[in-house]
Amino acid sequence: MGKIFTNQVGFLPNCDKKAVLNFESPDFKLVDENQKIVFEGKTSHFGTDEISGEDTYIADFSSFTGQGKYKVVAGDAESVSFDISEKSYDKLMHDICKCFYYLRCGHGLSKEFAGEYYHEPCHLTKATVYGEDTDPVDVCGGWHDAGDYGRYSTAGAVAVAHLLYGVRFFNNLLDVKFDIPSEKCEKGELPDILAEVKVELDFLMKMQRENGSVWHKVTTFNHADFIMPEEDKAELFLFSVSSLATADIAAVFALASVVYKDYDSKYADLLMEKSLKAYEWLQSNPEPLLFKNAEGSNTGEYPEPEDFSNRYWAACSLYEATGDKKYYDDALALRDKVAAYDKEDSFKFYQGNIFTCFGWTDVAGFGSLSMLLTGEDSELKELSKNSILEEAERLCKNASENGFNLCMLKSDFIWGSNMEVLKYMMVLTVAGLLDPKDEYKKVLTSGLDYLLGCNSMDVSYVTGNGEKAYRNPHLRPTAVDGIDEPWPGLVSGGPNSGLQDEKAQTLPKDTAPMKCYLDDVGCYSLNEITIYWNSPLVFVMAGLLK
Numbered sequence: 182m183g184k185i186f187t188n189q190v191g192f193l194p195n196c197d198k199k200a201v202l203n204f205e206s207p208d209f210k211l212v213d214e215n216q217k218i219v220f221e222g223k224t225s226h227f228g229t230d231e232i233s234g235e236d237t238y239i240a241d242f243s244s245f246t247g248q249g250k251y252k253v254v255a256g257d258a259e260s261v262s263f264d265i266s267e268k269s270y271d272k273l274m275h276d277i278c279k280c281f282y283y284l285r286c287g288h289g290l291s292k293e294f295a296g297e298y299y300h301e302p303c304h305l306t307k308a309t310v311y312g313e314d315t316d317p318v319d320v321c322g323g324w325h326d327a328g329d330y331g332r333y334s335t336a337g338a339v340a341v342a343h344l345l346y347g348v349r350f351f352n353n354l355l356d357v358k359f360d361i362p363s364e365k366c367e368k369g370e371l372p373d374i375l376a377e378v379k380v381e382l383d384f385l386m387k388m389q390r391e392n393g394s395v396w397h398k399v400t401t402f403n404h405a406d407f408i409m410p411e412e413d414k415a416e417l418f419l420f421s422v423s424s425l426a427t428a429d430i431a432a433v434f435a436l437a438s439v440v441y442k443d444y445d446s447k448y449a450d451l452l453m454e455k456s457l458k459a460y461e462w463l464q465s466n467p468e469p470l471l472f473k474n475a476e477g478s479n480t481g482e483y484p485e486p487e488d489f490s491n492r493y494w495a496a497c498s499l500y501e502a503t504g505d506k507k508y509y510d511d512a513l514a515l516r517d518k519v520a521a522y523d524k525e526d527s528f529k530f531y532q533g534n535i536f537t538c539f540g541w542t543d544v545a546g547f548g549s550l551s552m553l554l555t556g557e558d559s560e561l562k563e564l565s566k567n568s569i570l571e572e573a574e575r576l577c578k579n580a581s582e583n584g585f586n587l588c589m590l591k592s593d594f595i596w597g598s599n600m601e602v603l604k605y606m607m608v609l610t611v612a613g614l615l616d617p618k619d620e621y622k623k624v625l626t627s628g629l630d631y632l633l634g635c636n637s638m639d640v641s642y643v644t645g646n647g648e649k650a651y652r653n654p655h656l657r658p659t660a661v662d663g664i665d666e667p668w669p670g671l672v673s674g675g676p677n678s679g680l681q682d683e684k685a686q687t688l689p690k691d692t693a694p695m696k697c698y699l700d701d702v703g704c705y706s707l708n709e710i711t712i713y714w715n716s717p718l719v720f721v722m723a724g725l726l727k
């Protein structure tokens with residue numbers, strides 16, 4: 182039987198609304214909870230596209246603004262029921278923020294706030310500095326990265342960046358309450374989002390060496406088995422420092438210093454001091470110090486082939502935070518290196534314009550966000566604006582090439598493809614601030630629809646949100662805690678045509694990119710979760726709900 186794919190959570194009354202049918206039906210209806218027809222419309226035939234492989238018909242009901250619970254019905258098929266309401270995304274926003282709390286390492290959780298997902302304190306022992314004969318170091322705290330128990334500096338910095346730029350651009354994020362312990366500060370209490378981010382910032386501070394450089398990661402030598410975090414007692418190692426981690430930390434601490442200044446001047450000063458210390462180390466170590474896993478170690482590597490985008494971000498962020506022109510000059514001197522690297526295909530991680538990339542692979546996009554936050558006009562601010570608008574146009578063109586109006590190409594369906602779409606949604610969000618075009622909002626909304634169920638897997642990629650939300654993330658605590666449902670709000674990595682784990686390889690090789698997905702706990706290349714797949718959704722939702 183044919184299927185009707187739609188956003189399973191729902192829609193805001195004034196946003197675009199659609200469902201996608203994979204069968205022919207000239208018309209469709211919207212029915213309420215009493216099966217009463219509230220809207221009737223004609224579908225439009227899109228045809229078959231290469232990302233989904235489906236022959237699609239679009240049911241657009243954007244003009245319907247009634248509030249309530251509805252279903253789309255066409256032929257013999259019906260969709261799941263969803264909300265149309267100003268409050269459609271309230272639970273989603275709460276859940277995606279609260280996830281960071283559940284991922285806390287060390288003494289992070291309390292029974293009161295973690296409820297059934299509470300676990301005992303974990304990873305408390307000091308970490309051995311790998312390959313050095315020095316005292317072990319206390320790096321307790323922060324968030325577990327993902328389904329594994331590693332803690333990685335660049336990944337952490339990037340997740341924090343999504344959240345804190347979110348706060349800078351959309352201060353409504355400061356009002357989101359998600360039920361975590363309160364955190365005192367000079368001015369009283371931190372808003373929840375800043376209390377949660379502080380947990381990771383405090384950890385990242387511990388990852389900085391005396392000389393200003395930053396360890397790339399702290400993990401056990403190999404990934405733990407599927408056990409609870411407190412059972413993972415293997416020796417912790419701090420693997421070598423990298424200029425990647427040092428630059429990302431210089432950047433994110435400068436950004437954080439601006440944000441926390443309004444609440445706690447001492448904490449803001451400390452962040453700035455540590456940012457400057459990292460930056461000085463970078464200045465005296467101009468050659469890239471990249472990262473490779475130690476021989477035989479299999480924990481996350483987060484390799485990057487260059488550090489220009491990281492240094493660029495650091496310079497832009499310090500310029501924005503301090504107003505000191507010398508950082509601007511540094512950024513300007515790095516610009517051409519970043520741009521040249523973008524043209525080097527063999528080197529390239531990101532499919533879009535590099536000055537718009539908000540991922541761990543490339544961080545120059547964060548530099549652009551900092552430049553947009555500066556007061557006066559400049560060449561680099563212009564570059565940021567133009568890059569974002571140019572990229573938004575490319576994304577709109579991509580969206581016109583498939584039935585889901587999704588801004589992704591075949592080549593975007595890699596490990597963590599849901600972050601690729603989220604990074605694009607961040608671009609569209611910021612582009613909308615620079616030029617409020619309907620098209621940007623429409624393609625942005627389609628991205629959210631895709632993540633929440635309007636996709637050919639008919640699945641919502643956020644746990645606990647949507648009638649057919651996925652339930653089996655590759656996430657160690659969830660896999661072994663004996664609780665049926667994972668905690669809500671976790672964004673899955675999503676379809677990956679690379680099929681990079683054994684279970685994923687059971688899918689036929691010619692599977693359409695959008696269908697290269699299995700809701701299976703074993704599939705780390707399709708169904709893991711990470712902090713930096715949740716964090717861009719927080720940025721995007723803050724923008725949508727502002």
Ligand code: G3I
Pocket residue numbers: 326327328329331480481482483529530531542592595596597679681705709710711
């Ligand atoms: O950039 C290339 C692109 O040019 C190429 O077209 C495409 C097709 O193969 O690959 C792209 O590279 C991918 C790279 O990520 C950059 O996005 C690789 O295939 C892909 O294997 C790689 O995946 C990363 C994965 O670790 C393996 O290294 C994920 O992005 C990254 O999120 C993931 O991170 C892990 C940590 O190591 C450990 N903790 C869990 C976390 C999530 O799975």
Ligand code: 9MR
Pocket residue numbers: 327328329404479480481705709
């Ligand atoms: O669980 C690990 C996951 O977090 C990582 O993303 C992935 C790639 O580094 O590795 C997973 O661990 C696997 C390990 O690499 C090899 N043996 C099987 C492990 C998962 O069951």
Ligand code: ZN
Pocket residue numbers: 285286287303304325330410
């Ligand atoms: Zn831990």
